[in-house]
Amino acid sequence: MKCFILLASLLLLGIFSTAEAESSKEFKERIGPIAKTCQTEVKATDDDVKNLLNRNELTTKSAKCLQRCIYKKVGVLKGDKDDLASKEELMKIWGRVYEGNESILMKGEPIVEKCLTHVLANKAADGCDAAAQIQHCVTENLKA
Template sequence: MRLLLAASLLVLVAGETLEWFQYKVAPLAEECKEETSATEDDIRKVLERQDPDTRASQCLLACVYRRLGGMTRSGLASSDELRDSLLELYRDSAYKQGQVGLIVDRCSPAVEQQPDVCLKARKLFECIRENVY
């Protein structure tokens, strides 16, 4: 199954590979799997940047964001921590790195309005998708 998952990591989005994103996120998603009761389908959604439409996939995403330094157990990390986390995550793309300030400015207020950490992760995902992809 892991070999199949690894093979699926070669998906292209907007002409740009997901290689670095998946290199960083795949091991974290595996670590977060037990903590969040996520399924292989939930992990696939996160790795392929698909809408986290289940509670487990949203909590998995929150755990991954937390391990990347963009979130805490109760919510969004500080603006500087989120900025640093995104700059590292998008180190393979000058365009995406150029969007990080915009993401932090636009997404932080919307994310903080969400009632729990899993919904905050989904909102952050949606906001990043709207401002980067």
Template sequence: MSHYSCLFAMLLLVAVAVSAAPHEDITKEHAAEAAQECKTETGASDEDVQHMLHHEPTESHEGKCLRACVMKKFEIMDDAGKLSKEHALELIKAISKNDAEKEAAGADIVEKCEAVEVPEDHCDAAAAYESCFVEHMKEHGLSLSDL
């Protein structure tokens, strides 16, 4: 469990409680805790959790729903299944660890991913956002593993 997912998922991805500033709670430990909570809520498997925490894509619908649940707990995705620009930027800021150049790339990454056409199904949307974030973060030398 050395990686965060979640888009983002993701991707990362997973929180214990939503606070006024959920980005402040984004750590690998909180991600793992949130993944366990979401596992129960979504019917995801232990394998789905591991895929998410290691930023590996999943084909299972439950695995995608796990990502959506985590993203919603961190308020990276809103209840309508859309990307929250503000919280996504905060995620990039947390990952950049005060590297001004990488932090500045956050606006570009979020803008590109916010513009992605995503399915209405929140689970599939979360997977699409995660994929977008991972792709564009790599271009700027960032990784969800840097949390």
């Protein structure tokens, strides 16, 4: 019985790891070209792009501004004041970014709601910091 439980646990871990790897690959394929365009615009480093695409915490100002640029291009942040898109708009964006990955798509609404609430409650210093807050919230909740 212990052997069966161990085998089942390893199988679930393998499935989760595969789903996570597929999610990362799809994310990089969809966001990578936008990140490269934004890298030039905000003068971000290759490490900034790498950290962003690997969903690492964004610690440098240039990495945070790289995320802001991407969010502006896909519609998460809008206008001169970096207004946050509505929940409905964010759900459409989520669907485009994670199209084809049902496990991530199903997590979308609760994550969007949680991160909207978090970002609106914690006023960021500027659009770059707001983008980093959003990215951190989404990344942490995808892991859950």
